[in-house]
Amino acid sequence: MDDWFAAQVEQHGPDIHAYLSRRTAGGVADDLLGDVWVAAYGGRSGFDPDLGTPRAWLFGVARHVLHGYYRKHRLRSTMARVIGIDRPVDETAAIDSRLDAAALAPQLRTGLRALPAAERELLLLVAWENLSPTEAAQVLGIPAGTARSRLHRARQRMDERLSGSAQVEDETTRQEADR
């Protein structure tokens, strides 16, 4: 393993593991981290520093590994459900469990769930992984401008939903006070 790659492994290991942990359950991230390094090592000649940072590139590899994991395990998960063991069947389900467990404000959770999948993924890459919109664009393989406008739209939708919820809450409180 060359020094450059070893340095990336050391520097970004915790962040990539955190990304995988947020989107899986039951210690799966521990195994997937090795898969990410092996995949990245195999594809390291495809990394172009002119197109983005090593960090964003590694998150992109991790995203592919994660999608591959859920594709491969669709049958296993279905069978696990059949025999009565509940496991997340995809990334969205794993994130939903996390949001539930975090006891997030209900309107925030509902708002996130209502976002289109592409906007939600982008929003969480920025919020949870601390990626810049440009880095997140590289992870998702979309132009940076598209990522910025998509992120803006996602935050706007969340604002609308949250302020809508606040209005409903205010109205309910007022009605209760009137009684």
Place this chain on the structure above:
Amino acid sequence: MNDDNWTTLQSAGKVPPPSPEVLAHATQRVAKVAAGSTRRRTVRRFLAPVLATAATAAVIGVVALQQGGTPTALPVAPATTPTTYPPSKPLGDPNVSHSCAYPLSPERFAKVPVAFDGTVLSAVKIPETQDAGLTTWNVTFVVNEWFRPSSGKQQFTVQMGIGPGHQVQTSVTHGYEIGDRLLISGAPRTEGGDPMDRPWAGVCDFSRTYDVPTADTWRKILSK
């Protein structure tokens, strides 16, 4: 989103950091791959000229024999058929076994309710049922030996998530074909169900291709 909501969202994504062992294990995996690829490159570099020389010599030899007109014996297939089996391999992908609902531990193996050595007689795809996307096969075996229970039918059917010829919905490293000899471990299809009523097999269990040492091990462990 205001700052408060943004901060709340960020805090919902907090996860504990990985242990140094986890990071080290992942690093070791890629280090092994890297070492392997270096070795393969070295071997290729060494073997390429050797093979090229051998091929050239073979061509020259054949041409010389043909030109000489000397009758030569044609190569014949070995008279004996192999009596050994290739080393046993899991039917499912061992790299993803961690995803199973439970670890494939020796303790778990000792408790499997159904296990036998069988030869695949037929495999019939079951139409998708209530679980969208779930495709399974009824696979019937001629049982060569029952490990658990100690005796049973000579022909036995299990339900598998793997079809013949690598027909799968999940990745499989070693599938099977009709006529293959396999070691099958099964579990009831429903919790508390009859393990002998077409049990699940081949996914998230110990099922694998047959070889003599592995069959001996199964016999030894499962006869207890």
